[in-house]
Amino acid sequence: MFNHDETVSPRTRAAVHAAVADGAQFVIATGRPPRWIRPVVEELGFAPMAVCANGAVIYDPSTDTVVSARTLSVDTLAQLAEIATRVIPGAGLAVERIGERAHDTASPQFVSSPGYEHAWLNPDNTEVSVEDLLSAPAIKLLIRKAGATSADMAAELAGHIGTEGDLTYSTNNGLIEIVPRGISKATGVREVADPLGIPDAAVVAFGDMPNDVPMLLWAGRGVAMANAHPAALAAADEVTAPNSEDGVARVLERWWR
Structure with a gap:
């Protein structure tokens, strides 16, 4: 979703906003800790739920609240x-x-x-x-x-x-x-999706690195960026354009413009 300069392009931002306006749930899934989420929220222009630390933390940036956390003892x-x-x-x-x-x-x-x-x-x-x-x-x-x-x-x-x-x-x-064992972006996104009644098959996930692989395999449709790591490419159902060429937007625009 981010360009190489850590920004979200107007096209990608518009596609995400169109999906949310139509009732879709948008979730940030990242290896970043919660304290690194504020710049992402500022680029997006709204504060969706965030799966942080590769699934170990569920964080609500709209209220600055850690909803749940799994830890290594x-x-x-x-x-x-x-x-x-x-x-x-x-x-x-x-x-x-x-x-x-x-x-x-x-x-x-x-x-x-x-x-x-x-x-x-x-x-x-x-x-x-x-x-x-x-x-x-x-x-x-x-x-x-x-x-x-x-x-x-x-x-x-x-x-x-x-x-x-x-x-x-x-x-x-x-x-x-x-x-922690068994924790990934996939388990984190499922933790957000399940209470909302969203089935696994209805989830579209985007990723580009090995920490995205469990999520790409689990989601109903896993989408890898064209410049993704080979492991992410192999796990995905489809490959979109690179992150620097609005790869996320190109997929979302099939349903929302």
Whole structure:
């Protein structure tokens, strides 16, 4: 939906607004935490429900309320941290925590181990000891190794994680994300859709990276962007234009203009 410059084009915005005006439910499904949702809402021009942290959090930006959250326990975090640092020597660790709102000032929400190199620009992490980092439940664990590829890291870790959590990634820039076992964007969107009586078959989902794969497979119609990761392309029912060429709008305009 976003262009490469993190904006929503007028055409895509108009298509989304037309769908919502006709009664469709629009849901943001993202790997981003709630505190990163405000710019998305501003670009869209309204505040739909948001499935955040790859399904671990359901957030209502219209009221700045965390509706529900699934977390990795302290014991599970310790197991995953041991596995990550053993299998990928030199990897840094970080965790996302959650409060009742997008910005909970009671404690830092994104904490990282000493020397953690952020995969994104404008990092907002708080550096703490590894002991402190693993001392509270978290909605996801991030494993970062600068200079590595996320695909290679995922391949190395896949056989070691077991039942402790589910791993995925949304960039190939040496960053792996682990969420509670069985949690994905698909479970998050279903959690929003079920109370509204929306069947799985009526869901149209858009995605472009491995963290979108469960949602693309589950939705009645999974749509991958033309520039998507091969795993997303393989999981989709159809492929639309790239995100920079209004791929989302081109699909929505079949029904709404």
